[in-house]
Amino acid sequence: MRSARENRAPGSVQGPLGNWCLDCDGSNKLCVGFGMNKREFLKLLALVLLGNGTSAFGEKRNRVGIIASRRVVVIGAGLAGLAASRELMRAGHQVVVLEARDRIGGRIWTSNKWPDLPLDLGASWIHGVIGNPITGLADQLGARRLVTSYERAVIYNTDGQLLSEAKESQLDGIRRQMFDRLRKAQDSGMDVSVRQALASLEKKFADDPAVLRLLSFCLSENIEQEYAGSASRLSSHWYDSGKEFEGDDVLFAQGFKVITEHLAQGIDVRLAHVVKEIWWQESEVGVRTTDGDFVADRVVITLPLGVLRHNDVRFIPELPKEKRDAISALGMGVLNKCYLRFEQAFWPHEMDWLEYISANHGEWTEWVSFQWAFQLPILLGFNAADRGREIEAWSDGQIVASAMETLKTIFGAKIPRPIDYQITRWASDPFARGSYSYNAIGSAPGMRSALANPLNGKLFFAGEAANRDYFGTAHGAYLSGLRTAKDVLSA
Numbered sequence: 280m281r282s283a284r285e286n287r288a289p290g291s292v293q294g295p296l297g298n299w300c301l302d303c304d305g306s307n308k309l310c311v312g313f314g315m316n317k318r319e320f321l322k323l324l325a326l327v328l329l330g331n332g333t334s335a336f337g338e339k340r341n342r343v344g345i346i347a348s349r350r351v352v353v354i355g356a357g358l359a360g361l362a363a364s365r366e367l368m369r370a371g372h373q374v375v376v377l378e379a380r381d382r383i384g385g386r387i388w389t390s391n392k393w394p395d396l397p398l399d400l401g402a403s404w405i406h407g408v409i410g411n412p413i414t415g416l417a418d419q420l421g422a423r424r425l426v427t428s429y430e431r432a433v434i435y436n437t438d439g440q441l442l443s444e445a446k447e448s449q450l451d452g453i454r455r456q457m458f459d460r461l462r463k464a465q466d467s468g469m470d471v472s473v474r475q476a477l478a479s480l481e482k483k484f485a486d487d488p489a490v491l492r493l494l495s496f497c498l499s500e501n502i503e504q505e506y507a508g509s510a511s512r513l514s515s516h517w518y519d520s521g522k523e524f525e526g527d528d529v530l531f532a533q534g535f536k537v538i539t540e541h542l543a544q545g546i547d548v549r550l551a552h553v554v555k556e557i558w559w560q561e562s563e564v565g566v567r568t569t570d571g572d573f574v575a576d577r578v579v580i581t582l583p584l585g586v587l588r589h590n591d592v593r594f595i596p597e598l599p600k601e602k603r604d605a606i607s608a609l610g611m612g613v614l615n616k617c618y619l620r621f622e623q624a625f626w627p628h629e630m631d632w633l634e635y636i637s638a639n640h641g642e643w644t645e646w647v648s649f650q651w652a653f654q655l656p657i658l659l660g661f662n663a664a665d666r667g668r669e670i671e672a673w674s675d676g677q678i679v680a681s682a683m684e685t686l687k688t689i690f691g692a693k694i695p696r697p698i699d700y701q702i703t704r705w706a707s708d709p710f711a712r713g714s715y716s717y718n719a720i721g722s723a724p725g726m727r728s729a730l731a732n733p734l735n736g737k738l739f740f741a742g743e744a745a746n747r748d749y750f751g752t753a754h755g756a757y758l759s760g761l762r763t764a765k766d767v768l769s770a
């Protein structure tokens with residue numbers, strides 16, 4: 280039989296006094312949540328009830344007792360969580376951010392392994408700088424940015440030869456046909472996957488493997504690398520339902536972390552606090568973590584869609600059906616990066632993008648060179664969707680060897696070995712379980728609003744997946760954090 284205490288929201292015994300710890304820096308293991316651990320608290324409660332409270336609490340009691348504003352727990356110190364926290368703190372709320380990792384940023388993750396170039400293992404680009412809120416933040420900080428351009432791109436055929444002009448125009452024609460079919464599918468009554476929508480085109484080219492490879496390249500380059508979902512899972516009706524900002528795509532010279540570090544200033548972030556349970560139908564909301572229980576008036580949840588789908592956090596009671604349906608219908612895609620560093624660049628220096636029409640679908644089709652923008656001999660290869668997921672099971676050595684096979688096909692067997700590499704595995708990351716969300720067959724954009732809707736005026740949801748217009752992006756995450764802060768303020 281479960282005890283009464285087990286059935287109670289974690290920390291709910293602390294409710295009557297309020298339990299917001301203004302002194303805790305998160306390093307004090309005795310301090311659980313907003314004041315103290317349960318045993319300490321119960322001892323103090325007994326003292327207060329016995330009339331000895333003042334001396335027992337001392338200064339802390341006074342400070343703990345003054346709660347002029349709402350106590351808000353924000354789960355996740357990624358862009359959405361940090362944006363929401365800042366706004367809520369500005370409005371006078373008391374905010375604590377619970378973050379599972381031992382770093383902030385979430386899917387913004389700048390590696391400093393190579394001291395001369397901070398490398399982004401998560402988001403790299405501000406996609407479309409005009410009107411993009413991340414541009415505004417970067418301007419405030421004076422963060423140096425570098426443009427990469429699709430004008431500086433070169434395409435190699437399967438045998439490694441540069442694509443001839445005739446082949447390039449054939450490729451353009453196939454790309455047009457691909458988008459025509461997808462537009463037609465969007466006008467039809469029944470939603471099918473992107474791959475199903477293109478089945479007739481694949482059939483048309485079935486006797487010509489070289490043309491089929493061009494189609495496979497377009498599918499990988501224009502759709503799977505972009506949306507991170509497999510063509511077999513992406514909804515043809517909704518895969519491209521998001522909006523975009525105009526303007527260049529830019530990289531941060533010091534890495535995207537300049538933004539998250541700036542946003543995190545002054546925020547009480549508790550690292551290494553893995554949230555396990557959320558109790559949300561008491562008068563206060565309880566959050567159980569691996570490092571103690573927290574109680575708040577409002578909780579903002581920015582857990583990635585992959586984490587929600589995997590049921591890593593238990594909601595008590597469970598989330599309503601509309602939200603569960605949205606979580607299971609939307610897709611969590613994969614985009615993985617493999618940075619290779621060489622002594623010197625053996626590829627065309629003036630190009631940002633090197634593209635490859637691979638024999639196998641999605642295999643090392645896109646590369647970014649850091650030679651032009653950063654003057655450094657570094658290549659970044661991508662694998663997305665099914666292929667991106669598949670290679671996560673490989674060893675680093677196997678991934679580097681596979682990347683080098685492609686580069687050797689293009690640039691010759693004598694190219695030098697890389698002197699170092701950095702590889703991501705976002706699907707295996709327990710605190711992301713994928714790279715970013717996509718609209719899967721069976722989902723619809725309204726489900727993102729269902730995901731974002733607050734519950735009981737106490738639980739609020741943010742994160743890239745909860746942004747109907749700009750899902751899958753850094754600015755989408757940031758904007759959803761701002762929107763959720765507004766929801767909390769008006770609740």
Ligand SMILES: Cc1cc2nc3c(=O)[nH]c(=O)nc-3n(C[C@H](O)[C@H](O)[C@H](O)COP(=O)(O)OP(=O)(O)OC[C@H]3O[C@@H](n4cnc5c(N)ncnc54)[C@H](O)[C@@H]3O)c2cc1C
Pocket residue numbers: 354355356357358359360377378379380383384385386387400401402403404405406552553554555581582583586591592614615616703705709710711713714715741742743744750751752753754755756
């Ligand atoms: C490889 C890759 C490339 C990308 N490229 C771009 C790009 O170039 N441009 C662009 O605009 N966007 C890009 N994106 C997308 C962008 O990074 C994300 O949309 C955005 O960072 C998501 O922010 P978020 O706050 O919603 O989620 P997150 O950043 O994932 O934040 C959620 C936080 O919750 C934490 N968490 C998870 N589980 C728990 C738990 N149980 N308890 C407590 N905390 C928990 C996580 O550790 C994380 O810190 C890319 C993403 C990836 C992975």
